[in-house]
Amino acid sequence: xxxxxxxxxxxxxxxxxxxxxxxxxxxxxxxxxxxxxxxxxxxxxxxxxxxxxxxxxxxxxxxxxxxxxxxxxxxxxxxxxxxxxxxxxxxxxxxxxxxxxxxxxx
Numbered sequence: 001x002x003x004x005x006x007x008x009x010x011x012x013x014x015x016x017x018x019x020x021x022x023x024x025x026x027x028x029x030x031x032x033x034x035x036x037x038x039x040x041x042x043x044x045x046x047x048x049x050x051x052x053x054x055x056x057x058x059x060x061x062x063x064x065x066x067x068x069x070x071x072x073x074x075x076x077x078x079x080x081x082x083x084x085x086x087x088x089x090x091x092x093x094x095x096x097x098x099x100x101x102x103x104x105x106x
Contacts, residue, residue: 006077011048014079015055022084023059033060035086039067042081046071052080 007017026032039060043052049069074081 006075008077011043011045011051011079012055015052018080018082019055019059022082026086029086029088031086031088034062035089036060036084037066037087038085040083041067041069042072042074042083043069044071044074044079048079 007014009017023033026035041052041056043049046069052069072081
């Protein structure tokens with residue numbers, strides 16, 4: 001999704017396009033997906049869960065944290081929405097302080 005346009009494609013495509021920018025934001029903050037402590041996934045069709053989960057497993061291979069996956073009505077052809085809550089590693093909070101993170105633009 002760029003500039004408000006919904007990306008066309010399968011649930012796998014949209015999941016990849018949704019998780020990639022989150023990965024960049026985490027990296028900019030000195031974090032990885034291992035630092036994500038809670039995730040909420042909204043799928044427009046819960047029957048897509050298996051294909052969606054296969055892509056998530058690629059991004060979060062060791063994730064054992066709290067997660068919720070629900071079916072919900074999405075706008076304009078969106079198949080997946082992701083909310084992720086991360087923690088800044090202790091080493092970073094002590095050394096660099098905690099501040100805002102600029103979201104990288106493609």
